[in-house]
Amino acid sequence: MSSLPTRKYIFTEDFVQEEKVPESPYIIGVCGGSGSGKTSVCREIIKQLTNKRVSLLSQDWFYKKLKEKDLENVSEYDWDHPDALDLDLLVETLQKIKKGAAVTCPKYDFCNNQPSTTEYATVEGDVILFEGIHIFHTEELRDLIDIKVFVDVDNDIRLGRRILRDTKERGRNVESIINQYFKFVKPGYDNFVAPTRKYADIILLRGSSNKIAINLLINIPGEMEISNQNKQVFCYIGNKTLESVIFALQMIKINENNNNNNNKSSLINLNYMKIKELFCQRSHI
Numbered sequence: 001m002s003s004l005p006t007r008k009y010i011f012t013e014d015f016v017q018e019e020k021v022p023e024s025p026y027i028i029g030v031c032g033g034s035g036s037g038k039t040s041v042c043r044e045i046i047k048q049l050t051n052k053r054v055s056l057l058s059q060d061w062f063y064k065k066l067k068e069k070d071l072e073n074v075s076e077y078d079w080d081h082p083d084a085l086d087l088d089l090l091v092e093t094l095q096k097i098k099k100g101a102a103v104t105c106p107k108y109d110f111c112n113n114q115p116s117t118t119e120y121a122t123v124e125g126d127v128i129l130f131e132g133i134h135i136f137h138t139e140e141l142r143d144l145i146d147i148k149v150f151v152d153v154d155n156d157i158r159l160g161r162r163i164l165r166d167t168k169e170r171g172r173n174v175e176s177i178i179n180q181y182f183k184f185v186k187p188g189y190d191n192f193v194a195p196t197r198k199y200a201d202i203i204l205l206r207g208s209s210n211k212i213a214i215n216l217l218i219n220i221p222g223e224m225e226i227s228n229q230n231k232q233v234f235c236y237i238g239n240k241t242l243e244s245v246i247f248a249l250q251m252i253k254i255n256e257n258n259n260n261n262n263n264k265s266s267l268i269n270l271n272y273m274k275i276k277e278l279f280c281q282r283s284h285i
């Protein structure tokens with residue numbers, strides 16, 4: 001697993017702000033069967049990571065363009081085999097994103113079974129939510145992911161959700177969904193997706209309804225985040241609670257000369273009791 005992105009802090013008058021250094025984004029890989037809620041989990045995390053630049057990267061955008069003869073007989077096409085995807089292009093794209101590049105990809109048009117010609121997504125930021133059924137399939141892909149999450153939801157629930165979603169959003173009818181499910185989706189899951197569950201760092205049960213697990217996940221990209229919202233110091237801390245608090249509070253800039261505005265300042269060494277007192281005041285605990 002690669003290391004967490006390094007952080008730089010801007011010292012302002014009475015709080016600490018984090019400055020993003022353009023670095024390798026942190027990749028959260030969300031794998032699981034179709035309909036398990038991968039996209040919904042990613043959206044929930046994105047919604048909550050408000051103090052970061054976050055993008056979604058979907059494996060679905062890397063389905064190969066269908067040949068004319070396959071388009072004529074789509075019901076016989078196996079979308080659930082890893083070969084249906086351009087995994088080389090996916091690796092190449094993820095490598096570019098990891099280097100800090102902004103990459104624009106065409107989205108996927110499920111109604112026409114082709115890459116979209118009208119909808120595009122630009123992927124860049126501090127955190128990338130990367131989702132798909134085969135994202136743990138190769139070692140090359142797995143190595144590009146910082147934390148691997150597997151959304152584990154029963155087959156029947158996934159099928160039910162897929163019926164509701166694909167009739168509404170993907171231009172399918174119930175009969176075609178059920179036929180495709182038993183012919184390709186379930187075997188594809190059993191043969192290729194379920195065996196990659198073992199690579200996960202976290203197994204996420206119940207998908208996006210699992211608020212406790214989602215809350216834990218949003219704290220992973222940074223050991224500590226400090227924002228200036230409401231002029232309080234907020235610490236979202238991983239496993240180094242007290243050390244991180246001490247560090248954060250030691251970084252608080254004391255402006256020695258507020259009135260003459262000459263920006264002279266110093267960091268003060270706060271003793272432990274003072275730090276604790278400040279922390280309690282600022283975070284209202």
Ligand SMILES: Nc1ncnc2c1ncn2[C@@H]1O[C@H](COP(=O)(O)OP(=O)(O)O)[C@@H](O)[C@H]1O
Pocket residue numbers: 032033034035036037038039040041161162164165206207208209
């Ligand atoms: N926890 C949940 N409870 C109920 N419905 C859900 C839940 N998570 C996702 N869904 C719905 O199920 C469908 C499939 O979810 P989605 O996130 O698209 O799954 P995936 O990306 O794994 O295929 C969507 O219509 C979504 O709104």
Ligand SMILES: Nc1ccn([C@@H]2O[C@H](COP(=O)(O)O)[C@@H](O)[C@H]2O)c(=O)n1
Pocket residue numbers: 033034035038060063079080110113114132133185
């Ligand atoms: N033209 C296509 C391409 C893919 N599929 C199905 O999509 C599933 C993966 O996407 P999720 O968002 O559901 O994870 C996969 O199981 C394919 O069967 C499709 O139906 N048509």
